[in-house]
Amino acid sequence: MQRPITVSERNFLNISVDCVVFGFDDNQLKVLLIEQDKLSETHIPMSALPGDHVYIGEDLDEAANRVLKELTGIQGLYLKQFHAFGNPDRTKGEKDSQWLRQVRKDPDAHIVTIGYYSLVRMEDFNPVASSFAKNTDWVDVNDIPDLAFDHNEILDYALEHLRADTENNHISFELLPKKFTLGQLQQLHELILDKKLDKRNFRKSIKKLDELIPLNEKQTGVYHKPAQLYSFERNEDK
């Protein structure tokens, strides 16, 4: 049931977006965090997902792209919406309230946030902190500190979605490299699922996908026998 509230406690309902940008290399799956700028002597800055308010009249997908760019300099990513988080207490932690009182006109507002995730090769992006972010950092998904607000929950949920999409071979093609060997694709699946996969079974299930297209191209610059490159063909149903 709805909790009783007083008008002075909470006057507004606002909407924000939070971006969970997963970054991978050959061996690691990380997530992009920002560190809040220190606002006063007493303020203890926290790590957080890049996130901020949606403007009136702004589409949610545009807001996610704008906010990520403002805080980290990163742009042009495909960001996939995965869930809305609306618990009225999600911004009521003591450190969170302290921070909101310093940066917001309506620090007690009820903020519903829309979660987006992305998946990128880390070497392709060079995040640079700006706005209220002091630093940016790629942090291992197995080594996440206490984050601001309900950002630990949002991150866990994003990882669940990414893993479920991976298990079902339903990762949005926009999130995958444009060209890959089947070995590289298996390596990425293993990183995301955090377990080894059987090579034969993996290839059997991947090759069932109509959208997997062998390219007329092989790997270059490797010492071993160059492997066949593949791509996913966009499908309107995706």
Add this chain to the structure above:
Amino acid sequence: MQRPITVSERNFLNISVDCVVFGFDDNQLKVLLIEQDKLSETHIPMSALPGDHVYIGEDLDEAANRVLKELTGIQGLYLKQFHAFGNPDRTKGEKDSQWLRQVRKDPDAHIVTIGYYSLVRMEDFNPVASSFAKNTDWVDVNDIPDLAFDHNEILDYALEHLRADTENNHISFELLPKKFTLGQLQQLHELILDKKLDKRNFRKSIKKLDELIPLNEKQTGVYHKPAQLYSFERNEDK
């Protein structure tokens, strides 16, 4: 990019929920629509999904349950959140504006809506219209009229989610009957996917699910040989 707006055009950002309740029987997949009450001589009432604003301080899931109950009398459903819709023009159709001007204090507000869906056996529920709903109706998913706002898009998206979850055998157990024969489950999959499935392949893939539990019970009240009943065991990973 964000469209330029004037303050007088759009002063608020509000949040609503919209509920897509799919209902099935042995042969049909329908969706629960409301018809708006006629507000004036010139108002042309439209069909719509049951939906309304979220209260300040109210959790999104609670809001979805409350709104569905207020408009249709239906309660106690499992409603699954599937997507947030935030296009600033989603409530700007002429008929929509006309309706909003009559029922809202801030008819020009930008309204972000959170979509929920459910799946129920139609005979278990008896919707009764109230609040601004004049009628409720179960409408075949293949015969949906023009709906208010972006509700056609929301419904299409809900159906896509339901179908994808069905294809992957990932329908939330809360949405399925508690006890079923494999024939009944196949019939439901066929209704949702709108195609016939091969019995042998269907049983093979369903029986792979660890969560499918044969009950110590058979069908009753049938003329043919009674079939084995099954259930899904809740799994914390779901």
